[in-house]
Amino acid sequence: MLQIRPATPADTDDIMPIIHGACAIMQESGNTHQWVNGYPSRGVICQDIVRGDAWLVTGDNGDAVGYFVFRPGPDPTYRHIYHGAWLNDAPYHVIHRIAGRPHVHGIFDAVMRHCQAAQTDLRIDTHRDNHIMRHLIAKYAFTYCGIIHTEMGDERLAYQLVATP
Template sequence: MTGVIRRATEGDLDSVMAVYDAARAFMRSTGNLTQWVGGYPSRAHAERDLAGGWLWVLDEGDGPVACMSVLPGPDRTYAAIDGEPWLNDDPYWVMHRLACAEQGRGRGSRMLSWLCGLHDNVRADTHEDNVPMQRALERCGFVRRGTVVCDDGTPRIAYHFVR
């Protein structure tokens, strides 16, 4: 597979929004009707992540075809977990908003593998109806832990990668 994973630039924002839209449509087509609703993630999320240096894209030559945000922890969503505890309490990175323009091409797994090669301790979460994301996380070595609750009150399945 060709392409490069790189930090997003301001010129990538329209493409990132298109990738988010494609991911939203895919979620709906697979029965995930309640994740990424109400305009989430918004352009403001992408702009904030870009300004922080946290927005990454997979560029296969014609612009971004996948994206994710990688932020330093701690994340307040992960302060409390029900079920299995986190694998450790060491400083960690957080992966949010992984999205691909097209599914089934291995782009999400490629981005996750790249992330896990870069950082030794990463936490992530996903919706219970987002089975494709659950499978991608598990394929890349993330271990399913308990449940965390987002700021909007919705539960998410928590995952942890430790190298």
């Protein structure tokens, strides 16, 4: 069974191959505009860890198989949403940078169990060409809310899930 724990600086060398593998999968699946030019870098991952927002998904043997960021809002890139609106103005948590080893199934399910146990109002975004993530987001019945822009100005599809406690 997959487990989730906070990532530590000692995990960085295990996280980076997961990130690089996710970048390769995105490229292979036609998502050639997200996670490019070295993003997310080792520095970005280290910042996530230092802020306490980084989480590691581990397999039965304790090996790192996935990574994600889960942090409370407000997220600055979610301040302005275009061609739609958020479902509410309630406090929320945001999920970013989900990555997993391709041979391991159930990573997104484990991430969602963890996140929904901590917060009932979740927001997530992804690139229009990230059909894998869009499928997973739809599987969990997130509502499409509109378009946001990253700090670098790139367009992302924004979603929200408000679960009943």
